[in-house]
Amino acid sequence: MPPGKAVVEQNRILACDVAALQAGVRPWMKPALARSLLPDIAILPRDVEAEQALLDTLACWAGTWTPRIRVVPHTGLLLEIASCLRLFGGFEHLHDAIVTGLNAQGYVVRSAAAPVAQGALWLTLAGESGMRFDRAAMSRSLDSLSLSALGSELPAECITRLNSFGLSTLGEARRLPHSALTRRIGAAVMRELARAYGEVPDLREEFAFPARFDLRLELPVPVDNAEALLFASRRLVQALAGWLTARQGGVRECSLMLEHRKREATLMPLGFAEILRDGARIEAILRERLPRLELATQVEALRLVADNVLALPGHSQPLFGKDGAQAAAMPALIERLRARLGEAAVHGYAPIADHRPECVSAHAAQGKNGSAGIVPAARPLYLLNAPQTLPERHGRPHHRNEPLLLLAGPERIESGWWDAGESNSDGRPSGDMRRDYFVALAPDQRWLWIYRECRADFDKGGGWFLHGYFS
Amino acid sequence: MDAVPLATVLARSDIWRGDRFADAALPAVASGFAALDRELPGGGWPRGALTELLCDGGGQGELSLLLPACKQLCADDGWLILIAPPHPLHAGALAAAGMPLERLLVVEQGRDKKELNALWAAEQALNSDAPAAVLCWSMQADSKSVRRLQLAAAAGHTAAFLLRPTRATHESSSAVLRLRVQAQAEHGGTLAVDILKRRGPPLTASLHLELPRPAAWKSHGRPHHTTSFTHGTPLARPASAATVARHPSGLAAG
Numbered sequence: 001m002p003p004g005k006a007v008v009e010q011n012r013i014l015a016c017d018v019a020a021l022q023a024g025v026r027p028w029m030k031p032a033l034a035r036s037l038l039p040d041i042a043i044l045p046r047d048v049e050a051e052q053a054l055l056d057t058l059a060c061w062a063g064t065w066t067p068r069i070r071v072v073p074h075t076g077l078l079l080e081i082a083s084c085l086r087l088f089g090g091f092e093h094l095h096d097a098i099v100t101g102l103n104a105q106g107y108v109v110r111s112a113a114a115p116v117a118q119g120a121l122w123l124t125l126a127g128e129s130g131m132r133f134d135r136a137a138m139s140r141s142l143d144s145l146s147l148s149a150l151g152s153e154l155p156a157e158c159i160t161r162l163n164s165f166g167l168s169t170l171g172e173a174r175r176l177p178h179s180a181l182t183r184r185i186g187a188a189v190m191r192e193l194a195r196a197y198g199e200v201p202d203l204r205e206e207f208a209f210p211a212r213f214d215l216r217l218e219l220p221v222p223v224d225n226a227e228a229l230l231f232a233s234r235r236l237v238q239a240l241a242g243w244l245t246a247r248q249g250g251v252r253e254c255s256l257m258l259e260h261r262k263r264e265a266t267l268m269p270l271g272f273a274e275i276l277r278d279g280a281r282i283e284a285i286l287r288e289r290l291p292r293l294e295l296a297t298q299v300e301a302l303r304l305v306a307d308n309v310l311a312l313p314g315h316s317q318p319l320f321g322k323d324g325a326q327a328a329a330m331p332a333l334i335e336r337l338r339a340r341l342g343e344a345a346v347h348g349y350a351p352i353a354d355h356r357p358e359c360v361s362a363h364a365a366q367g368k369n370g371s372a373g374i375v376p377a378a379r380p381l382y383l384l385n386a387p388q389t390l391p392e393r394h395g396r397p398h399h400r401n402e403p404l405l406l407l408a409g410p411e412r413i414e415s416g417w418w419d420a421g422e423s424n425s426d427g428r429p430s431g432d433m434r435r436d437y438f439v440a441l442a443p444d445q446r447w448l449w450i451y452r453e454c455r456a457d458f459d460k461g462g463g464w465f466l467h468g469y470f471s
Numbered sequence: 472m473d474a475v476p477l478a479t480v481l482a483r484s485d486i487w488r489g490d491r492f493a494d495a496a497l498p499a500v501a502s503g504f505a506a507l508d509r510e511l512p513g514g515g516w517p518r519g520a521l522t523e524l525l526c527d528g529g530g531q532g533e534l535s536l537l538l539p540a541c542k543q544l545c546a547d548d549g550w551l552i553l554i555a556p557p558h559p560l561h562a563g564a565l566a567a568a569g570m571p572l573e574r575l576l577v578v579e580q581g582r583d584k585k586e587l588n589a590l591w592a593a594e595q596a597l598n599s600d601a602p603a604a605v606l607c608w609s610m611q612a613d614s615k616s617v618r619r620l621q622l623a624a625a626a627g628h629t630a631a632f633l634l635r636p637t638r639a640t641h642e643s644s645s646a647v648l649r650l651r652v653q654a655q656a657e658h659g660g661t662l663a664v665d666i667l668k669r670r671g672p673p674l675t676a677s678l679h680l681e682l683p684r685p686a687a688w689k690s691h692g693r694p695h696h697t698t699s700f701t702h703g704t705p706l707a708r709p710a711s712a713a714t715v716a717r718h719p720s721g722l723a724a725g
Contacts, residue, residue, distance in 0.1 A: 407687065445655055447532075
């Protein structure tokens with residue numbers, strides 16, 4: 001079992017993990033007592049900034065579900081879901097999806113839903129989960145809340161004073177005459193109460209999605225393990241997906257930076273076959289790429305940056321005919337193959353109109369139906385990158401020591417003086433050529449495409465070459 | 472346990488009587504060769520299943536055999552994925568054969584010749600159920616990898632073809648259809664196709680398929696009928712020359 005962890009503020013334990021709980025450590029203990037219960041416990045100071053950064057990351061992620069989010073500092077997130085319940089198939093489905101999503105990122109969640117934001121927050125803090133559909137039900141639940149459960153929301157002296165009157169729940173306090181209660185606990189606290197019950201409007205600012213996605217995630221311990229990196233990067237990727245949903249955009253590329261101590265960060269650019277905002281697809285690429293990454297040293301933090309956001313409107317499902325699911329699967333497959341085998345190994349063809357047969361088959365990331373040039377005669381389906389020399393005996397070309405039978409030809413192909421001396425991007429031979437092509441039949445009944453070099457200045461001085469197979 | 476009547480067992484799609492084709496044949500796509508379609512259960516290449524083609528080296532005619540079906544699958548917005556072809560393909564010839572190039576994807580074997588990558592790619596393609604047809608060439612596929620591919624193919628609707636060397640003829644295989652393909656000199660240079668395994672009665676005779684060829688076939692036996700070309704003799708004028716660009720020296724002379 002791993003040694004437990006606890007977070008301390010003002011010499012009191014604020015929170016601890018499951019391992020520590022099992023050893024008997026409880027919140028509000030002194031660190032010394034916790035150490036006596038669990039000698040190996042790691043006691044960390046509370047990092048308020050990190051908590052806020054985490055809440056901001058989660059707010060981006062929550063963009064998947066709703067565009068209206070409020071970050072309650074150091075406490076939690078408020079999501080406005082009334083307007084999107086129908087889209088996600090009702091409260092149960094939406095709630096399950098949100099909780100599952102958070103659990104998958106490694107978070108433990110407490111939640112409650114109510115018609116008033118502040119009311120929902122108080123119910124959550126008091127551990128009263130579930131959905132209250134109307135205000136009456138919410139008010140009933142709030143009335144029964146114990147005042148001590150709202151320690152983080154109400155001033156401590158106010159709770160002590162109310163307790164000294166013999167009041168222990170919110171409902172009991174609210175049954176007192178309004179003016180008398182105001183005099184005793186102050187107008188500010190009364191305003192908070194009214195806000196929780198939805199009696200006055202809540203005008204606090206909503207979360208503004210950042211204009212540019214650039215989130216950093218500090219890892220709790222330095223890691224060099226692909227599995228751990230994948231888990232940590234999932235938080236950032238999910239946040240990116242949510243942020244993109246809220247902006248109704250997508251990305252064609254983004255970059256993950258793996259930061260090290262005292263070293264330059266390792267940059268990992270991620271490219272996609274189409275504009276997308278699907279977190280699962282970005283994760284699938286990371287799953288292929290991260291285990292193959294060679295790291296100089298351990299990773300201390302991850303940073304995900306997406307600069308170029310492109311518009312990606314939602315698409316409608318067809319009413320009749322085939323669904324778009326199969327068409328959508330193809331770009332995902334291409335990305336997966338490219339992530340493992342490399343960009344160059346997975347390609348289509350974009351033919352170029354050229355007389356020289358080896359110049360026609362240009363590789364392209366996405367194939368397209370170009371004009372395949374003038375195809376005056378049959379061309380072989382297999383065309384060798386580098387023609388093979390064929391020996392000539394008794395005036396006939398030989399392949400594997402057997403004479404070839406010439407069935408058609410010659411077809412003169414003579415072209416390309418304009419780029420003589422240059423090799424094209426694939427490194428294939430090009431330039432000036434003068435060849436006579438023949439269709440030949442090998443004794444093993446394979447149909448070959450061979451040519452005879454006619455250029456006098458050719459360094460090998462003519463000769464026969466095998467250039468392709470008809471298949 | 473209750474006894475199951477024999478008729479119920481025979482009605483299952485994965486059980487067939489040895490003397491006829493499986494009753495509930497897999498959905499199929501016509502091969503484009505009537506003689507072959509007659510002998511294939513379902514009347515064509517099966518979809519959602521693995522077909523094994525045994526042929527030695529590229530160039531026997533295996534592409535011409537498969538292209539009509541691939542063309543048909545691609546015409547319906549499907550993708551064709553070619554994995555680890557034995558030689559580079561010629562886009563011009565594919566386009567001339569009617570393949571829509573924007574729906575064609577080639578996965579190269581890579582320089583390190585890692586066969587596992589080809590089989591991995593084929594399995595990924597079949598698992599995604601995204602492409603309409605997958606052609607995978609593999610020299611080292613064994614019965615275990617064939618089984619994996621068959622299981623992956625059976626879960627989707629892709630027409631899957633695995634091309635292996637003929638030395639695998641006597642290995643056991645989970646593919647639902649196995650054929651051996653060989654270009655031959657007998658029967659006028661047709662393609663000999665032996666159906667080694669199908670969901671139906673065994674076929675003892677070979678099929679002889681006429682493939683589109685670039686020229687009329689001639690027998691190899693009579694070498695004296697052909698013209699011999701040597702360095703000394705002047706070459707005949709090109710029969711059908713491509714548009715010839717003028718050579719700069721020609722321009723200067725003219």
